[in-house]
Amino acid sequence: MNKQEVIKKINLEMFAHPTWKPEDADAPTPDFKDGYNAASKANIKIINQLDEPTKVIAHLAEKWHEDIGPVLWWDFPVEEPPYCGTPLDDDFPKYKTHFTELHIPDEVEEEPRYKVIMPNPQSKNGNLLVLRRNQRGTIGLSGEVMRFDSEDKANAIVTLIECGTVEKV
Structure with a gap:
C-alpha cells in the first residue's frame, strides 16, 4: 500500500x-x-x-565495491610468494585481487542520426519533402522522416536518387 x-x-x-x-x-x-x-x-x-522510497538500481556484486561503487575486478597471478620456503609461504594465494574504479556517466549520449531532405519543386513557399521507407521496404516521398544511423547510408541514398541533402538530426 x-x-x-x-x-x-x-x-x-x-x-x-x-x-x-x-x-x-x-x-x-x-x-x-x-x-x-x-x-x-x-x-x-x-x-x-514521509518520503517515498527511493528507487534503487541493482548492480552485480562482482562489479560493485561497497565503499566506491562500480569497479572492475582484476585477478593478477603471483609469480613467487615472498619468503619462499618459510612458514609464511604456506597457503599463499595464487592470485592477487585488485580493482579499478569505473566512472559510468548518468546520461548516455545518443548516437548521431541523419535525415535526407529533398526540395519540393511544386511548392511555392519552398517546403521540403523528406525521404522515407514505406511498409514494403520501398523508398518514396513523404512528410515523414527516414533516419539513418550513419552519414554514409544517408549519402548513399542521396547519390541513389541524385538530389537532396543530408542533415544531422
Whole structure:
C-alpha cells in the first residue's frame, strides 16, 4: 500500500457523513466525532511528511565495491610468494585481487542520426519533402522522416536518387 492509498483510507474512515441515527444508543457523541476527525487529520499530516522510497538500481556484486561503487575486478597471478620456503609461504594465494574504479556517466549520449531532405519543386513557399521507407521496404516521398544511423547510408541514398541533402538530426 503506498502513501496515497493510506491517506484515502483514512479520509474514508473519518466521520464526514454519519450513518447512525440519533436514537441509536451506541451512536458516537459529537465530542468523540470531533476528536476522531482531529486525530485522523493529524495522522494524514504525519503520513505526508514521509518520503517515498527511493528507487534503487541493482548492480552485480562482482562489479560493485561497497565503499566506491562500480569497479572492475582484476585477478593478477603471483609469480613467487615472498619468503619462499618459510612458514609464511604456506597457503599463499595464487592470485592477487585488485580493482579499478569505473566512472559510468548518468546520461548516455545518443548516437548521431541523419535525415535526407529533398526540395519540393511544386511548392511555392519552398517546403521540403523528406525521404522515407514505406511498409514494403520501398523508398518514396513523404512528410515523414527516414533516419539513418550513419552519414554514409544517408549519402548513399542521396547519390541513389541524385538530389537532396543530408542533415544531422
